[in-house]
Amino acid sequence: MKLIGMMDSPYVRRVAVSLTLYGIEFESQPLSVFSTFDAFSQQNPVVKAPTLVLDDGTLLMDSTLILNYFESVADASHTLLPQQPLALAEDLQLLGFILAASEKAVQYVYEHRLRPAEKQHQPWIERVTRQLLAACRAWEGALESRPPGDKADQVAVSSTVVWTFIQRMIPEVVAAAEYPLIQRVSDRFEAQPAFQRYPHG
Numbered sequence: 001m002k003l004i005g006m007m008d009s010p011y012v013r014r015v016a017v018s019l020t021l022y023g024i025e026f027e028s029q030p031l032s033v034f035s036t037f038d039a040f041s042q043q044n045p046v047v048k049a050p051t052l053v054l055d056d057g058t059l060l061m062d063s064t065l066i067l068n069y070f071e072s073v074a075d076a077s078h079t080l081l082p083q084q085p086l087a088l089a090e091d092l093q094l095l096g097f098i099l100a101a102s103e104k105a106v107q108y109v110y111e112h113r114l115r116p117a118e119k120q121h122q123p124w125i126e127r128v129t130r131q132l133l134a135a136c137r138a139w140e141g142a143l144e145s146r147p148p149g150d151k152a153d154q155v156a157v158s159s160t161v162v163w164t165f166i167q168r169m170i171p172e173v174v175a176a177a178e179y180p181l182i183q184r185v186s187d188r189f190e191a192q193p194a195f196q197r198y199p200h201g
């Protein structure tokens with residue numbers, strides 16, 4: 001099984017860390033969707049990271065779809081989401097905020113790094129920034145009533161890798177001091193072996 005994509009992507013990293021926690025062996029192939037576009041396209045013509053190639057050649061894309069598959073085949077002691085419907089809905093709500101923050105942060109980065117300065121569209125940047133900060137506020141608020149326990153679950157994984165991505169890429173946009181709970185979760189889990197095995201970058 002091969003996981004294609006670089007660990008500077010919060011989506012690739014959430015899959016790598018989650019697979020490790022599920023106890024699943026895989027080969028990491030750190031191809032870039034930008035600097036190695038052609039090599040990536042030979043693995044997946046759509047060039048989306050993460051791409052996961054199962055041993056029988058089945059190609060899975062999108063971190064949440066990949067994790068859906070492994071969550072459904074994981075044994076009960078290794079699942080990363082709750083089974084009970086109310087607890088599951090609460091976690092999925094929180095993951096929605098985290099993934100929205102991730103998407104908006106990636107859009108912000110692409111707008112600034114991939115577009116020439118004269119083609120950047122300020123109203124779009126302001127819209128994305130507003131959505132990003134709204135998602136971070138909701139994420140911080142949700143962690144207050146649902147702090148992760150000692151064992152890493154999907155909320156802990158996604159919260160940690162997305163926060164590290166945001167703080168490495170655009171700390172000037174999302175001030176860490178305003179989100180102490182998210183920061184605390186990230187500090188705690190980044191020190192754990194599954195996260196250290198696949199560091200950001």
Ligand SMILES: N[C@@H](CCC(=O)N[C@@H](CS)C(=O)NCC(=O)O)C(=O)O
Nearest residue numbers: 009011033047048049050062063064
């Ligand atoms: N919703 C997707 C987002 C994946 C995504 O946007 N990946 C970026 C890398 S961080 C990518 O493939 N960018 C290249 C492109 O979209 O062309 C997921 O959860 O996997």
